[in-house]
Amino acid sequence: MIRSGLLALxxxxxxxxxxTTAWEMSTYQDFLKGRFSxxxxxxxxxxxxxPKADVLFSSDQPSVWSVVEAPDSTFYVATGNRGKVYNVxxxxxxxxxxxxxxxxxxxxAVGPEGxxxxxxxxxxxxxxxxxxxxxxxxxxxxxxxxxLAFGKDGxxxxxxxxxxxxxxxxxxxxxxxxYETGQSxxxxxxxxxxGHLLAGSEPNxxxxxxxxxxxxxxxxxANLPEIRSISVAPDGAIYAAAxxxxxxxxxxxxxAAAATTGTATTVTAPGTSITVTDDSAQAGPxxxxxxxxxxxxxxxxxxxxxxxxxxxxxGVDKSALFRINPDNTxxxxxxxxxxxxxxxxxxxxxxxxxxxxxxxxxxxxxDRRVTLLTQTNEGEATRLLASHDGKLLVATSTLxxxxxxxxxxxxxxxxxxxxxxxxxxxxxxxLSWRGEKGANSKLIFRTRSGNxxxxxxxxxxxxxxxxxxxxxxxxxxxARFIQWKAEFASNTSESPTITGVSLAYLPQNNPPVVHAINxxxxxxxxxxxxxxxAQPSSTGAYSITVTDTGESGASTLSGTSTQSVARGLTxxxxxxxxxxxPDGDRLVYALYFRGEDEKQWKLxxxxxxxxxxxxxxxxxxxxxxFFRVVASDRPSNAASASREADLISSPVLFDSTPPVIRTAxxxxxxxxxxxQIQAADATxxxxxxxxxxxxxxxxxxxxxDGIIDGRDEKFTLKLDGLAPGEHLIVIRVYDASNxxxxxxxxxx
Numbered sequence: 001m002i003r004s005g006l007l008a009l010x011x012x013x014x015x016x017x018x019x020t021t022a023w024e025m026s027t028y029q030d031f032l033k034g035r036f037s038x039x040x041x042x043x044x045x046x047x048x049x050x051p052k053a054d055v056l057f058s059s060d061q062p063s064v065w066s067v068v069e070a071p072d073s074t075f076y077v078a079t080g081n082r083g084k085v086y087n088v089x090x091x092x093x094x095x096x097x098x099x100x101x102x103x104x105x106x107x108x109a110v111g112p113e114g115x116x117x118x119x120x121x122x123x124x125x126x127x128x129x130x131x132x133x134x135x136x137x138x139x140x141x142x143x144x145x146x147x148l149a150f151g152k153d154g155x156x157x158x159x160x161x162x163x164x165x166x167x168x169x170x171x172x173x174x175x176x177x178x179y180e181t182g183q184s185x186x187x188x189x190x191x192x193x194x195g196h197l198l199a200g201s202e203p204n205x206x207x208x209x210x211x212x213x214x215x216x217x218x219x220x221x222a223n224l225p226e227i228r229s230i231s232v233a234p235d236g237a238i239y240a241a242a243x244x245x246x247x248x249x250x251x252x253x254x255x256a257a258a259a260t261t262g263t264a265t266t267v268t269a270p271g272t273s274i275t276v277t278d279d280s281a282q283a284g285p286x287x288x289x290x291x292x293x294x295x296x297x298x299x300x301x302x303x304x305x306x307x308x309x310x311x312x313x314x315g316v317d318k319s320a321l322f323r324i325n326p327d328n329t330x331x332x333x334x335x336x337x338x339x340x341x342x343x344x345x346x347x348x349x350x351x352x353x354x355x356x357x358x359x360x361x362x363x364x365x366x367d368r369r370v371t372l373l374t375q376t377n378e379g380e381a382t383r384l385l386a387s388h389d390g391k392l393l394v395a396t397s398t399l400x401x402x403x404x405x406x407x408x409x410x411x412x413x414x415x416x417x418x419x420x421x422x423x424x425x426x427x428x429x430x431l432s433w434r435g436e437k438g439a440n441s442k443l444i445f446r447t448r449s450g451n452x453x454x455x456x457x458x459x460x461x462x463x464x465x466x467x468x469x470x471x472x473x474x475x476x477x478x479a480r481f482i483q484w485k486a487e488f489a490s491n492t493s494e495s496p497t498i499t500g501v502s503l504a505y506l507p508q509n510n511p512p513v514v515h516a517i518n519x520x521x522x523x524x525x526x527x528x529x530x531x532x533x534a535q536p537s538s539t540g541a542y543s544i545t546v547t548d549t550g551e552s553g554a555s556t557l558s559g560t561s562t563q564s565v566a567r568g569l570t571x572x573x574x575x576x577x578x579x580x581x582p583d584g585d586r587l588v589y590a591l592y593f594r595g596e597d598e599k600q601w602k603l604x605x606x607x608x609x610x611x612x613x614x615x616x617x618x619x620x621x622x623x624x625x626f627f628r629v630v631a632s633d634r635p636s637n638a639a640s641a642s643r644e645a646d647l648i649s650s651p652v653l654f655d656s657t658p659p660v661i662r663t664a665x666x667x668x669x670x671x672x673x674x675x676q677i678q679a680a681d682a683t684x685x686x687x688x689x690x691x692x693x694x695x696x697x698x699x700x701x702x703x704x705d706g707i708i709d710g711r712d713e714k715f716t717l718k719l720d721g722l723a724p725g726e727h728l729i730v731i732r733v734y735d736a737s738n739x740x741x742x743x744x745x746x747x748x
Contacts (some may be wrong), residue, residue: 026500036375038413063397078105109148119145159186200227354381429504430471511643571617585636655737
């Protein structure tokens, strides 16, 4: 009971601003930042139920690297990091076909005779699997087998790494180098409509058309490190997905896999080079030298992990889809600085592609508009495959799965918004939404809140359902962060949709902050009722006019008057301060002062918006003073919610009175003279003393005690070599406030 009462008191004392804020989500980019499960997102920003995704296969391994369809309409699935190949039926029945001696099987291909061929890594070999048996088919003496593809001539083509070669294999143990790219890796293979081999490479992102043995033409030199996937359209257009960093990730996976198999493999991943060129100055494709890659294999129980560096280049896309037209012109269809496109395939007039953003699958229409088709909520969607009966299969990593997207709409789905930061503890208002919901569908919202940036066990539980589109009160506790979730359900083919969500809240009103107070003096023009013609209008100078008759002023009947020199300058005190408000509220100020020996603050000025105040220099007598600035945000908040903050300055010394100088009677003996001087200041310490003989240059004086630092100091002036006759000595002493006291002595 005590704790509950204390919490209630704290809530009652918390001040909230008077301006309600709304967190709005309504665009494609807004919703794309959230987490999808069983939902799609259209380019115009509509959330709706996605095609149903059935899990055909789920392994106990991190990745599914390759998927191909067998002649009997089943699927072969290659995994890592235990290097296994499975057979999966459309009904989800799974059987183990083969366990590789290597940890990774990156590539699969089905031959004309129906046999399955598998490429292993990181000791790159190709195996033929048929009749329940596996035999080594070809050993290219390479580290990685990245891609396998059969040509119309019946030969098997293999893309390898880290030597960047393409092999043409015609029979067991019979193969030759078909083309050497000079790159580190050949990452993907395909054939154009004329049967020519297409090959993508890494680390310089070059797409080749191989016309024959050791003869090739560069179709495209991308500004991204790797050409990851190639598809060919019936009209001859070639589509390619380019990205950065994939090879490094796969070699890391191979290294990690070695730890579980007992075979240690030290892999130095290929360096990633991103070349940005000026298209207007580029005359043609640039062939780039091979990047050397060092791979050392040894049998050991100790594994040395690979060191992989990711190179981020500002202003360069992380991933892109390209279309190479039959006339070799290039179009960029899609690009992203946030996601890597891992695979792509053509589906009629549309392009499907998968990414590493929680295993997403997108659809790119003929209008170049992108739709998020589904999200697997795995690390990457590594492969896409269109089966002979028109089904779409999606392979994933993080947990190696094979999913099948059906024509049917999923019956349920959820969307979790990104976490919203209210910047301070907020009082939640209502959640409202825009969209459609049929009679046979449901759409429920829930919220949760917390004071850590990421939802964890310290956050509140999801609230009870909120259903009213016009607005439902949020019951989650007041906090700095909030998140909402939408739950979709439908018993028919009609999906509920969301096009916008608004969440209202009232942030806690934070007090202003006064950062600094500064007090300084400045010169200002004095106000006079009249000005003589002899005085210039400038406040920074004065003059005396003397006529050629020797008269220094106007004559009167009683004689020549003494001219008065007006310096035209008076001292002002300027007090300035720096303050701001974390909520951006408008501020007003009050300025107070008190003397060092006083107890109460006196108001100089209140309720003004300027951050400075100028006063006449004589309003403060000599002494130490403190200044206090009070800042209030009441112009932007209700009186009950407004907040204040103040700051007191360091002591400020005002001293406008110069030191007083007293001199004893000078003692002169011929050419020698000695003068005793005493200087004192009532407010501040003395800092400097000097003298002038017969209006000559100023000469410093030393205190009798060796240092000028007190309010009272004594000086002894000794002169030698004085000429006979009368002399004028002027003594000048400064205090810490730079006030100068003057005294003169006439020596006869």
